[in-house]
Amino acid sequence: MEYKITGYQPEKLFHFFEEISAIPRGSGNEKGISDYLVSFAKERGLWVHQDEASNVIIKKKGSEGAEDLPAVMLQGHIDMVCEKVAGVDHDFTKDGLELIVKDGVLTANGTTLGADNGVAVALMLMVLDDEDIKHPPVECVFTTEEEVGLNGAKALDKSLISARTMINMDSEEEGIATISCAGGLRIECSRKNVREEAEGTLVKIVMSGLKGGHSGTDIDLERKNANRLMARVIYQLMKNTDGKLVSFAGGTKDNAIPRECEASLIYADPKEAGKAEEIAENLAGVLADEITPYEEGFVCEVTAEAGQKVKAVPAEDAKAYVTAIYLAPNGVQSRNIKMDRFVVNSVNLGVVCADEDQLVLVFSPRSSVASLQDELKARIGLLADTFGFTTEYSGEYPGWNFLEESPIREVFKESYRELFGRELQTEALHAGLECGLFCDAIPGLDAIAVGPQLYHVHTPEENLPLDSFERFYKLLKDVLRRLAEK
Template identity: 35%
Template sequence: MSKEILSLEPKAIWENFYALTQIPRPSKHEDAIQAFMVKFGEDLGLETIKDAVGNIIIKKPATPGMEDRMGVVMQGHLDMVPQKNSDTEHDFEKDPIETYVDGEWLTANGTTLGADNGMGVAAAMAVLQSTDLVHGPVEALFTSDEETGMTGAFGLQPGVLDGDILLNMDSEDEGELYVGCAGGIDANITFKNKLTETPKGTVAFKLNMKGLKGGHSGMEIILGRGNSNKLLFRFLKHAAKNFGLRIASVDGGSLRNAIPRESFAVVVVPEKHVDACAASLKEFEAIFKAELSAVEPDLTFFAEPCDLPKNVMKGKLQNRLIDAIYACPNGVIRMSDAMPGLVETSNNLARVYSDDKKIMIQTLLRSSVNSAKEDLAEMISSVFTLAGAKVVLEGEYPGWKPNMDSPILKTMQNVYNEKYGKIPEIKAIHAGLECGLLGAVYPHWDMISFGPTIRFPHSPDEKVKIDTVQKFWDFTVETLKNIPVKK
């Protein structure tokens, strides 16, 4: 299965991407991929730097006759989002990604593929390897930990890179050029868990909300997919009120930047209400299916018997938790006035998890308008503060303001038009590209983002359209040939 990709074109990219799939590289576990990239650069005889936060920088001189061109920084991130289906056996810290060709697409066997951002990294590697491409001075910047904190972008130091133009290779629609992105804030919320002995005369069940599509909390938030945490707590509120349901534990979602696909709760119900509660659960499953039929055809919501837990949450805490989760804003908050069809502001209620000492909630909110981002952060903070939780707003990163007079934008528009007979679409993205942070460190950079077509990143349905990789590569090669002369 996996080696099918070695027969795909352009081999310059696919061979590198295959190598990346063989090296486990989930966020926060990037030692192996960083070591691989250092060896890659050194084996090519190129200047190779690993900085204090794990960024890898590889510099390649201009080809003969191109020394007077503006310097180009090709940028992508080394880490990938580790998401898998619950019935898939896979250890993201040890196992390679198993890929296969599915018609026009390359995808993975029950896990994320890592095309986000393996495709961009593989393309930059191919340029560094090349002996026949024409280009000015190029540098590859491979950043660390983009998906869970943008650690590499936050930690990049000024003066290390010499280039004038940033080609961010982390967008996901071939034929589109991105000139702006949203900023974001993490809301990390904690309740002190207060437990009491499980009431006598109760029966225990594990509630399972499964089968949702999930996806990238920026790119796919506009699709109106179900949020497994919100759906689960919608039922919990009803069942606690009407059947005396008590929560022992909850475990919903997995990553702050992935729309939650699965949520689970261990609960107890008084024996006299078991049948009525089970019937209500079936009714809620039907309601959810009806409301989300167009976007979540595989949704399932069911209960299975489990061992009676020793403790459950105290009643007042449970009520405050349920009310806060129920009230928390989620999904698209506002669409952009400046760019029709673009989400301006959103929130992803990503994670709800409990242990014996605490209940933790994570949300990632995004906006291309700083004041709207701050307003939404305070709104979420207010909801959970009123419920008695501790709220920490952190990890804020800036958006990237579009520059429609960008010289590299005009160059790439012309190159694409000459090669493919049409002007590429110019867009901004409701996701956290690293450009905002990188541009703050190197404010003179002229920046643009592009890439091949990738669908459903941050989910096990992630896939890349094979023929767009060839177009992405050809466009990259022609762009490097046409970089303007340095003034």
């Protein structure tokens, strides 16, 4: 293929990233990239295991003199969040990413970049391919469906892993190592409904331009949730006008803060439709005044089209749906005041959808304290019961506890200090990482999560400064050398 990234070393690292970016790998669609990894290993004569969940483990013997040292696990996930700008013609199930390099920064054209966690995949491929670096035996673990509940890591047979040191590369801030993380799960609430025929003037509200972001790492930034904002408008329209709800949908991933939302109501009486337009436009102005100082791209558009025939949501179902969204917990729920206001637990109302036969709300709660997670689950369950929704819990994963003594953390600190002349910082992360699952299953596992700098993950603005990627490989290579010389 013709590579776009040039001028960075090692050249192959960036070529590997481009190669995997050409393979569709949204969550649940990882078979292609999984098969690529298997072929990669077989071409180099490396031990490889692929399971039914498309997880892949590739093992490489230690370099000369380090063959008998304890193995180290390198780990990352092969799936990516598939988000795109409205109107962009891109099919994530079959199209590769269109990469753009500008001023030393890598992005994708109107879509997520997949650097979360494609950087880890490329880094592991580089370690497996490079015969010149010094390293202990390495066990590269490539997992699937991380973005939808860490499903691949849950399904993986961890008895195949002999390593008791783990380097996860799904952290997104250069110079900061993650040393613990929150647990989480997915909660889907649904309510059946039978739609009814309606006609008249369709009033449509479209919100867009919000910043969105990762529901773990960005939740503390207090970014606005498009679903909650829309509920604020639709609740007032249903309270003050005689219309019927036709549509209400926003967000595509439970772990991404929704940036866009669309809703519509139909009015048999043109005067009521005009009244609805006026109320919606006034509310749009109020929201813009509140939001644009912080999220300057926010736009709320109101349109009306007469002579429409549609199927509307029955009034009782619509009231339950909109009120539940309006009252739903969302955002930061509690902080640890003693730890620089670190977010302890939060929830993201990531997806709302009024389908033809059911109304759906999807939440992503997170917490580093199990009791607070249980309390949040109970609150969402009570909300669902109150408004006639059934609740399904899935994808639950444990948090990762902090270790007072961590040899791998000390090696990274020493290496970072000597390479870059400054101290490696450490932090607890509110987002979920697969480290918790591995530490829970492998007794005595010493883990750390690190990575190059990434910006705006889980959004179409996701980007990777290429010099940071270059520096991180230098750090990883030096850490492996140190482990090989112990």
